[in-house]
Amino acid sequence: xxxxxxxxxxxxxxxxxxxxxxxxxxxxxxxxxxxxxxxxxxxxxxxxxxxxxxxxxxxxxxxxxxxxxxxxxxxxxxxxxxxxxxxxxxxxxxxxxxxxxxxxxxxxxxxxxxxxxxxxxxxxxxxxxxxxxxxxxxxxxxxxxxxxxxxxxxxxxxxxxxxxxxxxxxxxxxxxxxxxxxxxxxxxxxxxxxxxxxxxxxxxxxxxxxxxxxxxxxxxxxxxxxxxxxxxxxxxxxxxxxxxxxxxxxxxxxxxxxxxxxxxxxxxxxxxxxxxxxxxxxxxxxxxxxxxxxxxxxxxxxxxxxxxxxxxxxxxxxxxxxxxxxxxxxxxxxxxxxxxxxxxxxxxxxxxxxxxxxxxxxxxxxxxxxxxxxxxxxxxxxxxxxxxxxxxxxxxxxxxxxxxxxx
Amino acid sequence: xxxxxxxxxxxxxxxxxxxxxxxxxxxxxxxxxxxxxxxxxxxxxxxxxxxxxxxxxxxxxxxxxxxxxxxxxxxxxxxxxxxxxxxxxxxxxxxxxxxxxxxxxxxxxxxxxxxxxxxxxxxxxxxxxxxxxxxxxxxxxxxxxxxxxxxxxxxxxxxxxxxxxxxxxxxxxxxxxxxxxxxxxxxxxxxxxxxxxxxxxxxxxxxxxxxxxxxxxxxxxxxxxxxxxxxxxxxxxxxxxxxxxxxxxxxx
Ligand SMILES: [Zn+2]
Numbered sequence: 001x002x003x004x005x006x007x008x009x010x011x012x013x014x015x016x017x018x019x020x021x022x023x024x025x026x027x028x029x030x031x032x033x034x035x036x037x038x039x040x041x042x043x044x045x046x047x048x049x050x051x052x053x054x055x056x057x058x059x060x061x062x063x064x065x066x067x068x069x070x071x072x073x074x075x076x077x078x079x080x081x082x083x084x085x086x087x088x089x090x091x092x093x094x095x096x097x098x099x100x101x102x103x104x105x106x107x108x109x110x111x112x113x114x115x116x117x118x119x120x121x122x123x124x125x126x127x128x129x130x131x132x133x134x135x136x137x138x139x140x141x142x143x144x145x146x147x148x149x150x151x152x153x154x155x156x157x158x159x160x161x162x163x164x165x166x167x168x169x170x171x172x173x174x175x176x177x178x179x180x181x182x183x184x185x186x187x188x189x190x191x192x193x194x195x196x197x198x199x200x201x202x203x204x205x206x207x208x209x210x211x212x213x214x215x216x217x218x219x220x221x222x223x224x225x226x227x228x229x230x231x232x233x234x235x236x237x238x239x240x241x242x243x244x245x246x247x248x249x250x251x252x253x254x255x256x257x258x259x260x261x262x263x264x265x266x267x268x269x270x271x272x273x274x275x276x277x278x279x280x281x282x283x284x285x286x287x288x289x290x291x292x293x294x295x296x297x298x299x300x301x302x303x304x305x306x307x308x309x310x311x312x313x314x315x316x317x318x319x320x321x322x323x324x325x326x327x328x329x330x331x332x333x334x335x336x337x338x339x340x341x342x343x344x345x346x347x348x349x350x351x352x353x354x355x356x357x358x359x360x361x362x363x364x365x366x367x368x369x370x371x372x373x374x375x376x377x378x379x380x381x382x383x384x385x386x387x388x389x390x391x392x393x394x395x396x397x398x399x400x401x402x403x404x405x406x407x
Numbered sequence: 408x409x410x411x412x413x414x415x416x417x418x419x420x421x422x423x424x425x426x427x428x429x430x431x432x433x434x435x436x437x438x439x440x441x442x443x444x445x446x447x448x449x450x451x452x453x454x455x456x457x458x459x460x461x462x463x464x465x466x467x468x469x470x471x472x473x474x475x476x477x478x479x480x481x482x483x484x485x486x487x488x489x490x491x492x493x494x495x496x497x498x499x500x501x502x503x504x505x506x507x508x509x510x511x512x513x514x515x516x517x518x519x520x521x522x523x524x525x526x527x528x529x530x531x532x533x534x535x536x537x538x539x540x541x542x543x544x545x546x547x548x549x550x551x552x553x554x555x556x557x558x559x560x561x562x563x564x565x566x567x568x569x570x571x572x573x574x575x576x577x578x579x580x581x582x583x584x585x586x587x588x589x590x591x592x593x594x595x596x597x598x599x600x601x602x603x604x605x606x607x608x609x610x611x612x613x614x615x616x617x618x619x620x621x622x623x624x625x626x627x628x629x630x631x632x633x634x635x636x637x638x639x640x641x642x643x644x645x646x647x648x649x650x651x652x653x654x655x656x657x658x659x
Contacts, residue, residue, distance in 0.1 A: 135476065320559070322430040322557055323431075326428055326431040347642050352441050
């Protein structure tokens with residue numbers, strides 16, 4: 001877990017604790033009280049990006065949105081954030097609340113929160129969760145989904161979510177999104193879900209991703225096609241955009257305008273972390289954050305084939321060197337430097353995957369300086385693939401502003 | 408007449424990699440195949456999910472570890488291959504079994520709720536629940552050098568006292584014993600069972616090469632480590648030394 005940087009104007013969690021003690025109903029009453037209700041985005045992965053995208057789409061429709069910056073200390077953090085926005089009248093201005101939540105937050109919302117819409121991204125099993133089975137993660141998500149009063153938005157390509165949707169009470173509407181067989185076909189290893197459904201959504205049903213090439217994606221609302229320029233390359237970004245669009249449609253109903261929605265996604269700045277492009281000392285570098293084996297595999301598979309300068313930094317956060325071994329890294333082909341506390345371990349894996357590794361340099365600043373000193377590559381951009389710890393060290397060394405969203 | 412190579416690729420079978428690859432243990436099959444290639448011979452990995460996938464010739468076998476949810480389906484799938492597993496172990500085909508894969512070859516798995524999952528009965532002993540999960544680095548002194556890896560298991564292993572893989576220098580291994588030093592793993596002929604999960608053979612190439620010598624000997628061939636392997640093994644040694652130094656053990 002990364003240290004958290006305080007946002008300008010961000011409150012400390014202490015008032016939240018106090019308010020939760022003296023007025024325990026404050027948080028639930030406030031969150032349930034927005035005119036367009038409460039929207040919850042949850043799932044194993046992608047929820048943070050999907051939430052940011054959803055907020056951007058809703059704001060583009062003229063809504064004032066209350067949202068959380070992090071899923072940590074959710075009760076105290078939200079209370080503090082809400083308190084900052086209480087006006088003199090004692091009311092909070094805003095049309096809708098959009099919250100990102102972890103799978104384990106079901107107990108937090110049960111019995112108190114009544115979300116209008118719950119959006120589910122996927123069931124993946126990450127390092128922390130890999131000794132819990134997928135059924136357990138799915139059960140946690142079901143607990144949150146059953147709180148929805150109007151619509152459950154779900155990824156129809158994820159078998160656990162598809163089954164969860166079929167088991168919901170008929171009083172709740174289910175809005176489905178997914179990719180077409182052609183898009184799935186581009187990823188022979190799948191999209192990282194614990195299990196993928198055998199069939200894709202039928203043509204014309206739900207929201208579909210019909211094409212993704214680099215940062216360009218095409219989606220179809222029923223039969224109405226639109227294109228999006230994604231904030232970064234990668235299928236997971238395109239699927240996060242689907243989650244956001246489908247959830248925005250469920251939240252806005254008749255007011256939803258797909259043209260406005262897709263334009264607002266295309267206008268988003270590069271999202272921090274995965275696939276972020278930065279310029280340091282006149283050199284363009286792409287940052288690729290790998291947080292679990294699924295995201296590592298997807299990032300390897302969606303890397304531009306001609307990327308000739310790659311630095312891999314795996315840090316102390318990867319406690320067990322076995323963690324990334326299920327990933328087939330052979331697609332990287334040639335890595336200039338392996339770095340970080342686990343430099344030797346990742347270099348060992350790369351060697352067995354037939355990836356040429358020119359240098360092993362555990363010291364991150366030394367590796368970064370050597371990597372940046374190289375002339376610009378003839379093809380592709382300088383690409384740094386890092387774990388969260390590698391990212392933190394990289395940003396610190398390069399003097400880049402850190403971001404509170406990552407945890 | 409002495410042969411210098413097989414007339415076909417060396418075949419490493421990876422058993423049930425869809426069910427038993429939680430920690431990338433299935434990658435041990437890839438490690439064996441790569442080292443054979445680096446030694447100048449042809450090699451292939453064949454993933455076996457059911458009997459129909461079985462290749463005609465098998466030169467080495469790798470079984471990885473899975474989640475508890477995979478235990479029953481994996482056991483049932485392995486049962487259909489029990490004859491082959493017997494033939495392999497009796498004819499000195501090297502077999503590496505990690506974690507759950509090892510437990511399934513045993514007499515059985517005692518579960519915390521008192522029920523028992525019957526194993527294949529190929530190796531002596533059984534798995535029994537521990538009070539707390541053992542999750543940490545592990546260092547083992549063995550005939551194949553000092554082995555360094557990572558363990559993560561909620562069960563001990565009882566009944567391997569006669570032929571352990573080695574003695575625990577750091578970590579838990581097979582777990583609680585009323586007397587005697589902590590031991591790790593189990594060996595039976597060329598069957599090697601261990602809690603060291605993930606790429607145990609990549610990090611500990613001496614053990615990998617022991618398995619490969621066994622595989623080559625069956626065909627009257629001599630295994631020689633290739634130049635590429637020598638280079639890669641220096642990286643493995645650095646990775647092991649890093650753990651040893653952190654845990655206050657001597658570096659090699
Ligand atoms: Zn969990």
